[in-house]
Amino acid sequence: MRKSSYARAGAYxxxxxxxxNFKSVDRETAYLLPPNMREWLPTKHLxxxxxxxxxxxxxxxxxxxYRSDGRGSAAYEPKMMTALLLYSYCLGEQSxxxxxxxxxxxxxxxxxxxxxRPDHATICRFRAEHEEALKGLFLEVLRLCRECGLVKAGAxxxxxxxxxxxxxxxxxxDYEHLKKEVDRxxxxxxxxxxxxxxxxxxxxxxxxxxxxxxxxxxxxxMLQEAKARLETEAAAEAAKQAARIVKREAEEAExxxxxxxxxxxxxxxxxxxxxxxxxxxPESRIMKTRSGYxxxxxxxxxxxxxxxxxxxxxxxxxxxxxxxxPMLAKIAENLKAAGASPDAMKAALxxxxxxxxxxxxxxxxxxxxxxxxxxxxxxxxxxxxxxPAPRGRIPAGMSVRERMERTLLTKHGRALYKLRGQTIExxxxxxxxxxxxxxxxxxxxxxxxxxxxxxxxxxxxxxLWRSGKxxxxxxxxxxxxxxxxxxxxxx
Numbered sequence: 001m002r003k004s005s006y007a008r009a010g011a012y013x014x015x016x017x018x019x020x021n022f023k024s025v026d027r028e029t030a031y032l033l034p035p036n037m038r039e040w041l042p043t044k045h046l047x048x049x050x051x052x053x054x055x056x057x058x059x060x061x062x063x064x065x066y067r068s069d070g071r072g073s074a075a076y077e078p079k080m081m082t083a084l085l086l087y088s089y090c091l092g093e094q095s096x097x098x099x100x101x102x103x104x105x106x107x108x109x110x111x112x113x114x115x116x117r118p119d120h121a122t123i124c125r126f127r128a129e130h131e132e133a134l135k136g137l138f139l140e141v142l143r144l145c146r147e148c149g150l151v152k153a154g155a156x157x158x159x160x161x162x163x164x165x166x167x168x169x170x171x172x173x174d175y176e177h178l179k180k181e182v183d184r185x186x187x188x189x190x191x192x193x194x195x196x197x198x199x200x201x202x203x204x205x206x207x208x209x210x211x212x213x214x215x216x217x218x219x220x221x222m223l224q225e226a227k228a229r230l231e232t233e234a235a236a237e238a239a240k241q242a243a244r245i246v247k248r249e250a251e252e253a254e255x256x257x258x259x260x261x262x263x264x265x266x267x268x269x270x271x272x273x274x275x276x277x278x279x280x281x282p283e284s285r286i287m288k289t290r291s292g293y294x295x296x297x298x299x300x301x302x303x304x305x306x307x308x309x310x311x312x313x314x315x316x317x318x319x320x321x322x323x324x325x326p327m328l329a330k331i332a333e334n335l336k337a338a339g340a341s342p343d344a345m346k347a348a349l350x351x352x353x354x355x356x357x358x359x360x361x362x363x364x365x366x367x368x369x370x371x372x373x374x375x376x377x378x379x380x381x382x383x384x385x386x387x388p389a390p391r392g393r394i395p396a397g398m399s400v401r402e403r404m405e406r407t408l409l410t411k412h413g414r415a416l417y418k419l420r421g422q423t424i425e426x427x428x429x430x431x432x433x434x435x436x437x438x439x440x441x442x443x444x445x446x447x448x449x450x451x452x453x454x455x456x457x458x459x460x461x462x463x464l465w466r467s468g469k470x471x472x473x474x475x476x477x478x479x480x481x482x483x484x485x486x487x488x489x490x491x
Contacts, residue, residue, distance in 0.1 A: 019070040020063070020361050022077045025114035027051070030428045037115070040107050047087055047108040049465045054083040061133040076118050081126045087112045089458040092435030094451075096120040096127070124366070132448065135453040138312060141460045142338045148469040150308050150460075152343035153335060155416055156368070157303050157424040158327050159351060160320045161432065164296040164439035165284035165448065281443040284315050297445065298323075299452045302331045303423045307430075308463055313454040314449040320353035324372070325362055332367070349420040351377055357400045371417050374405050384414050431455055 010068045027037045039465040041047055062078035087109070088099050100120040118126075127134065139300045252258060262434050287296050300323050302311040311330040315323060328348060333345050345368045352373040363370055373380040382406075390406050398406070407413045432438040 020066055020068055020108060021070045021072055021074050021111055022066075023116065025077045025080045025116065027111065027114050028100045037111055040111055042116060045108065046090060046462075047111050050083050050087045050461065051112060052088065052429060053141075053144070053461060053464075054079055054086065056144065057082075057137065059133075061136060062130055065129060076122065077114075078126075078130070080112070080114055080116065081118065082130075082134075082137070083112050084109070084123070085454065086137075086458055086461065089437070089454050090435070090462055092437050094437065094439075094441045096123040097443075099123050120193050127448070128442070131450040135450045138309075138453045138457045138460075139334060139337050141457050141464070142308075142310060142334060145308050145460050145464055146338045146340055148464060148467065150463060150469065151310065151335075151338060151344075152306060153310070153340060153341060153346070154305055155346050155347040155349060155419050156310060156331060157349040157420040158300070158324065158350065158354065159420075159424040159428070160286040160298045160300045160315075160323060160353065162289045162294055162296050163299045163314075163432075163448070163452070164294045165281045166377075166440055167444045173273070198282060201342075204365060250361070259450045283316060283443070283445045284448075285318055287318055297440070297448045299448075300327055301424065301427065301456060302327055303427045305419060306463070307422055307427050308340075308460055309427065309456040312447060312453050316445055320350075321356050324350060324354040324356075324359045328363065328367060332411045345408060347371060347416055349417055349424075351420065352380065355401075355404075359401050360404060370404075371413055371420075372404060373408065373417070374401055379410070380417075384409065384417070389414075428460065431459055 027035070059079055059082060062082065066075060066078070079306070084099065084103075088094070088102075093102065097120040100118065100123060103113045103117050104110075118364075142151065212349070225258060281295070284297060285293050287294050287298060298314045298315045298317055298320070299310075300315060301309050304307050311327055311334050313323075313327065313330060317323065331345055335341075348368045348370050349372075350372045352375055355372050355374050360372065362368060375383070387409050389411055390409055394403065394406065408417055435455075435458075440451050442448065442451060
């Protein structure tokens with residue numbers, strides 16, 4: 001007789017007096033045809049790798065949301081649900097409905113789910129409720145990669161890529177439109193109020209109110225909030241602009257020289273009439289890409305020479321210039337958490353999107369050597385091909401920008417910067433084009449950040465699986481190293 005999850009008290013290392021009430025996940029039960037689930041797929045299949053890998057992860061945070069007294073309705077085992085999500089994202093499948101279908105018709109999905117059939121609502125709810133815990137899996141997998149020798153750090157490349165939000169560009173409304181729409185709805189509401197006062201009495205609620213009015217009120221609230229966000233953003237940007245002007249004037253007064261470049265315009269706290277706010281995902285932004293504009297987020301990643309992602313974040317900022325220092329700090333934090341040496345990162349490589357004098361000056365003196373392009377990529381590549389390598393001592397009086405340009409043209413600088421295009425760009429290609437993870441399924445910057453972490457986590461799992469360096473035999477809750485159980489299926 002199959003043991004229930006309740007009977008298996010303390011299944012996750014808890015006291016034997018406690019027991020979770022989970023639906024049983026049993027992949028070893030004998031069947032008539034085939035006799036065992038282990039015979040459903042080849043032993044080297046990705047599904048088995050994910051199942052075994054999850055057994056080695058610390059999932060305590062997932063279990064905190066569940067009762068441990070065995071009462072209530074049985075829930076799907078968090079370990080199984082985690083494996084199901086990881087396997088799905090490895091294949092580029094983000095849709096909870098498609099995952100539900102796959103658990104019915106796809107053998108590999110049935111193996112991962114232990115022949116369970118979680119519906120799309122359950123999958124969606126699990127992903128939303130365990131947002132932070134799923135994000136935390138990134139570090140867990142990074143530790144596994146380091147233990148298996150895939151995280152050698154050295155030179156690390158940084159870049160950002162624009163990923164579509166679960167919102168359309170057409171859902172944007174400009175400030176002028178919002179003002180007119182709000183005014184119109186206010187007038188409609190006033191007229192409706194007067195009509196209802198006459199019909200129901202001034203102080204009566206009027207439960208017979210048509211549903212259509214409630215919808216309009218909801219729309220009014222939504223539009224007012226969007227209008228307020230634009231005004232708040234405009235005020236914040238005006239403050240930043242004023243600070244830039246003060247700083248520029250102070251520098252000019254100190255040097256006695258006019259600074260090059262366009263002088264910052266006078267700040268205006270009122271939003272421009274063409275400023276836009278998205279009413280589907282208000283936290284998303286219009287992002288410029290090589291192929292046009294998308295409504296989305298700026299997904300940041302830092303990648304080793306082995307194309308292992310060591311840091312991943314999502315930001316609403318449309319450019320990368322403000323992300324260099326935070327990402328450098330995140331890389332150092334993650335490498336330390338993964339057990340790598342504090343000085344494992346020797347160099348940081350980034351394109352011109354990250355360039356600013358303040359970024360270079362503000363970097364830690366004991367941190368990695370920085371190689372940040374000062375020109376657009378094609379100009380930087382042309383200079384590296386054609387410009388002669390600098391010789392002799394660094395001339396006195398060089399600006400921060402001139403020093404960086406000189407560093408990039410050295411033999412050492414050319415060799416290192418070339419690695420950037422060989423690491424970060426293929427990584428984004430593998431995630432977005434190879435697996436089709438080019439859009440977020442959930443809304444809001446926090447949800448997008450969690451989902452981007454999941455995409456990057458599964459990228460690292462795939463690297464580990466293809467490397468063949470992990471012997472997936474559970475010893476004290478950790479991967480053991482040695483002769484690979486799995487061999488690479490493709491490089």
